[in-house]
Amino acid sequence: MFQRASQKGSNAERSRHRNRQAVLGQIHRSGTMGRAEIGRALSLSTQAVSNIIAELSDDGLLVERGQLTSGRGLPARQYALNPKGGYAFGIEVRPDAVFAALLNMAGEPVMTKRVALKKNDPKTVVFQIKSLYHEALADEAGAKARMLGAGIVMPGPFGPTGIKGHGTDLDEWRDVDANTLFSRALALPVEVSNDANAAAMAERLNGAAQGISNYAYLYFGAGLGLGLVSGGNLIQGAFGNAGEIGHIPMPAKARNLESALSRLSLQRHLQNVGKKGEDIDTLAALFAEKDKDLMNWLASATDALAYAISIVENLFDPETVILGGAMPDAILDHFVTNTALADQSVSHRPDSMHPRLQRGASGRMTATLGAAALVLHRTLSPHIAHAH
Amino acid sequence: MFQRASQKGSNAERSRHRNRQAVLGQIHRSGTMGRAEIGRALSLSTQAVSNIIAELSDDGLLVERGQLTSGRGLPARQYALNPKGGYAFGIEVRPDAVFAALLNMAGEPVMTKRVALKKNDPKTVVFQIKSLYHEALADEAGAKARMLGAGIVMPGPFGPTGIKGHGTDLDEWRDVDANTLFSRALALPVEVSNDANAAAMAERLNGAAQGISNYAYLYFGAGLGLGLVSGGNLIQGAFGNAGEIGHIPMPAKARNLESALSRLSLQRHLQNVGKKGEDIDTLAALFAEKDKDLMNWLASATDALAYAISIVENLFDPETVILGGAMPDAILDHFVTNTALADQSVSHRPDSMHPRLQRGASGRMTATLGAAALVLHRTLSPHIAHAH
């Protein structure tokens, strides 16, 4: 699952593959470009770009978008990604439900769906996902032949560790190799990751992190997750468990960060005073009416958040920290404006291009869309060649 | 300094360069190998490897090491790195001194030296370093033509930030672009980094982290630093300031981690009771006689260390955490055996191949040798092609 092997050599074939991806990524970043312009950006000859563009157009991944006259000379034919040129399937497996989304090449959701689960053993889950996948393919004509892969989001931690069941965990999945299981079931290349990582990559593709290659994403799921992007790529850790920021111990009060700053913590807090807050809409409503108990929780959560951010900033030196996940926009915005960021931090820089803390994508489907974004990211950015 | 630009395309020339580095790296990892064996490891044809080896031998980077008969077939001619085939110059700039070391291709120090500084403005420092460099070249015949580059270790943080002088900082360096300054002065390619990162890379080249590609290195300098290696490469952060673990706030007691766990903290502690502990040898002696005050400090430092490790483990999921820097071996070993590691951690895994916490290189010169190691690492591992 994680490339551990020594770096492979490169040859003409791998070279071409790499360059194809580089061209796609460049066009994605700029929206629309001409051949020569791409060549300059990637240090390739115009001719090489021309060959690649011909190939990509044949494959239906690019479309022509008229000509652009800029100054003298022959107006350059512009190319853009063909939204219908490729599709990515995103899946989020939760203890009590499965979410699915189909994204087109432009990153737009073509279909989203959720199914409640009565049982969450691997067999049942795989069956549900297979049927969701076939529904999605039926909805979007031509998608089947153009599937790029599937991204799967599952709650970590992966592999055997000392962390024992959170109660609502997917216990029967502990010894399952999710990657091969799903790639066989769907007959697609598969990427498995956790919710925070997926959300972070989604932000890079379409959200606040476009063009930023070092940032951190704090994700509100059931717990608190952290997606780390360095040099444009996710930091997954040795076993895919990096970013478990919720588990780190807190100064005083709380047992750990998660117990002060997470959906679960908020729910417990509201339960203690007899209120319900399981749903994002309910929370949004409570916030709108400035519910006292919610505000109390927010006050202590804001402290915890400031602490979390100080850790992340000092350890990663990110260009920006993005807040997102299964929370209402309004609450995330509240965090962004009300969190006291430390002056004593390497991130406190007067010349910064980006806000130190900002809101990213939010809502129930964030991680699911992110799962599909993992796949798009892979096809749009060149990476080290792997074995054939 | 930090590759931020979009990924460049690749072509035949860059391909060859990449493969040369891959071959060198492979031989470095295995010590000695035959052509076909290398081809298999890198997914290259024997012929391609043969061409590259011919080239590298011509350049004096490789030497033949006899033949190895293993089972049937023609015995394979073995190749190894030529220690005298390349040299790296390492420099550590401190407020009160400059350290320098010359390493050969095998990572062995050929020369080490230190010079006390009366002034530490850029001009004086560069002058000192130039003369150290010329001394080194005079010591080792043939090194001049085979210099691979220079690594520079300087105290961070780099760039304008909210963190103001530690008192003994290099204030006059705040707005200096150290990279171009040194590369012009020495006429060498230069890598600038902080002490923890350099030490971490040294560990990967010759120390405890050989063959490990995800690990963390806790470095005892004046303060406390963290070098993070992910996928075999350093995580530098957006501005090269990643890993400032000493700055993160501590639960209760201390102001931050550094004030409980660092050389400076220990020195202050000993000063308060009228003892001296500036020198590594003094500390080693105090530890040997189980000095009560030192032991007191160690007790609280061990707690702080456990906390630091829990943060690092949960955020990075490293294969191992390595302890090193300007401390006596015995004290580092004490930390390794006496630190209580949390069971509730993603790193607490029964099937682990490596100890969760171990000692790495220690001593006064750790960071300086690491600086040179940065250069060796660059020449031994293929990386994304950069502009010509």
Place this chain on the structure above:
DNA sequence: TTGATCGTTCAATCAGTTTGAGTTAATCCC
């Protein structure tokens, strides 16, 4: 209208890898 300029295309060339046949040297097994 004319010249300059820039993007495109085509054909030739170049660098580097792969492929396949052939050579050499060691072990295996009868």
Place this chain on the structure above:
DNA sequence: GGGATTAACTCAAACTGATTGAACGATCAA
């Protein structure tokens, strides 16, 4: 002891993909 087998290496030819250079077309400026 001797043929069969196996493995490492070399040589030459084929192949792949990028680069180079010339020709062409479209547009703008004078």
